[in-house]
Amino acid sequence: MSHEHVLVVFPHPDDEAFGVSGTIAMNTKKGVPVTYVCLTLGEMGRNMGNPPFATRESLPKIRKKELETAAGVLNISDLRCWGLRDKTVEFEDPKTLAARIENVIDELKPSLIITFYPGYSVHPDHEATGAAVIRAVEQLPADKRPAVHCVAFSNDCYEMLGEPDVINDVSSVSDQKLEAIKAHRSQTEWIIAAMAEENKDKVPEVLKRMNREQFWTYKF
Amino acid sequence: MQPITPETVQNEIDKFLNQDVYLHLETTNGAYASHFNQSFFSVGAYIRNAKINFERGVITGEKSPYRAGLKINIGWVYAEGLTHWEVNEDGQLLLAGHDAEGKLAVALQLSPHPFE
Ligand SMILES: [Zn+2]
Numbered sequence: 001m002s003h004e005h006v007l008v009v010f011p012h013p014d015d016e017a018f019g020v021s022g023t024i025a026m027n028t029k030k031g032v033p034v035t036y037v038c039l040t041l042g043e044m045g046r047n048m049g050n051p052p053f054a055t056r057e058s059l060p061k062i063r064k065k066e067l068e069t070a071a072g073v074l075n076i077s078d079l080r081c082w083g084l085r086d087k088t089v090e091f092e093d094p095k096t097l098a099a100r101i102e103n104v105i106d107e108l109k110p111s112l113i114i115t116f117y118p119g120y121s122v123h124p125d126h127e128a129t130g131a132a133v134i135r136a137v138e139q140l141p142a143d144k145r146p147a148v149h150c151v152a153f154s155n156d157c158y159e160m161l162g163e164p165d166v167i168n169d170v171s172s173v174s175d176q177k178l179e180a181i182k183a184h185r186s187q188t189e190w191i192i193a194a195m196a197e198e199n200k201d202k203v204p205e206v207l208k209r210m211n212r213e214q215f216w217t218y219k220f
Numbered sequence: 221m222q223p224i225t226p227e228t229v230q231n232e233i234d235k236f237l238n239q240d241v242y243l244h245l246e247t248t249n250g251a252y253a254s255h256f257n258q259s260f261f262s263v264g265a266y267i268r269n270a271k272i273n274f275e276r277g278v279i280t281g282e283k284s285p286y287r288a289g290l291k292i293n294i295g296w297v298y299a300e301g302l303t304h305w306e307v308n309e310d311g312q313l314l315l316a317g318h319d320a321e322g323k324l325a326v327a328l329q330l331s332p333h334p335f336e
Contacts, residue, residue, distance in 0.1 A: 044266075046250050050322030052221040052304055055314050056244065056329065057336070087251065087266070123251045155255065190321075 004032045007110035007146075009101060009133050011039040011089050011125035013067035014184040019151050020114055021074055021180040022170025023213050028075035029173060035078040035108055036071060037101075039129060044086040047187060054186060062186050070183035073176055080104075090128040097128070098135035105136055110146050113137065117150030117216055120157040134218060142220065149215035157216075164214035171211040178210075221304035221316060224286050226279050229305050232313050233277040233288070236330045243270045244329035245297060269334045272297065285317055288328055299328040 006027050010016060016024060016036070024034050041060035048054050054062055064081065071079045082100075084092065105113075116130035130150060137145050149166050170177060181188050195206060248264040276291040279302070289298040301317035308314060310331065317326035329335070 044248065044251075046248060046323040046325070048221075048316070048318055048322050048324050050318065050320070052316075052318060052322060055221060055306055055308065056246070056316065056324065056327050057308055057310070057312060057314060122255045125251075155258070 003109065003111060005108050005110045005112075006032055006034045007104065007108055007113045008034060008036045009039075009113065009115045009129060010036075011084070011123075011129045012042045012086065013038055013040075013063045013070075014042065014187045015116075015126070015151075016074075017070070017181045017184050017188060018210070019153075019213055021070070022173050022177040022211065023114070023168045023215075024074045024076065025173035025176040025180070026168065026170055028077075033078065034074070034076045035080065035104070035110070036076050037080045037082060037104060038067060039082045039084045039089055040086040040125065041067075041081065041083075042086050042187070045187060047190065049186075059186070063184075066184045066186060070180045073179045073183055087125060089125040092128070094128070094132060094135065097132040098139075101132055101136040102139055105140070105146070113146050113148045114215070115148065115150060117152035117157070117161070117218065120150075120152035120154040120161060120216075122154050134220075137218075138220060145220065148218040150218050152216055161216050164216050166215040166217060168213045168215075169211060170213055174211055221306040221314065224279070224284060224302060224305050224315070226281070226286060229279045229286075229288075229313075229315065232305070232307060233279060233290075233330075236274070236313065236332075237277060238273065238275060239332075240271055240273050242331045242334050243272050243297060244268050244327060244331070244335050245270070245299065246327045247299075248325060250323070279315075288315060297328070299326050301326045302328065 042063045043060045115133040116126040118127050118130035246266045253260045254262045272292050274290040274292045279288045281287050285301045285303050287300040302315045303318050304316050306314045312331040315328045319325050
């Protein structure tokens, strides 16, 4: 394809960290521009630390900075924060949200969109975001639709969707991926600490798992 | 935020008495509770920028976690499980309850102007 552009649409600042940041880095490394639309600032995050390092009011500011840092690490040139509120995406008018995404698709003409698989992505914001993206792409004539690679992690996703059909080995950008994960410090510091504690002898296995990113291509 | 000392927090609550103030009240067990444990009954409630005016406000409890109640002219606001407090740079009184892992489970906040 002559024109390549990846559009990532997620509701929360760290949604890309563990499952998608390597794929993003591999694209920007190839020179493919990546636009990241992040619907909320994860205002409702619960991890405040012990002792607390954040409050309900300071958390969005912290997470916005972290997202900007992660975007820098991944060489994302176009980061768009839409200012919706965490945990309210499913209550927005789905038509309006889909229309807003459609505008971005019209503007960028992405060759690939990455989002959540509606129905299989657990958090109501994930489901509503994925549904809005699918709705937007469905408006396009079939031959104009970009590929949509979806992230799914519900307990029944393998049972219902089968094995993921897109597997990206991101080991060539694993340092960048780790940096991007660490950039979301307020969300990932305790996870990294827990992983290090639990997996002292299994670091290679954890890395191997981190170096594999998987997606289900949405079938319209 | 600091661990709650009831006398100090009582003082701060009193500064909001008998005037229109904005309330943030929230309880949450996280959006993933039922994902990790399917028998878990996940609940939460959230209200942001309700305008209230209270004539009596009390923080109470023998030790942390504490409880706070606000008596408004035609009803009540209360929260339990409060462990930490802060008055931030916007003059907002933030009360929160954090579990042992530092995760927020409840928040009761008052502001002289709408929350952002
Ligand atoms: Zn998320």
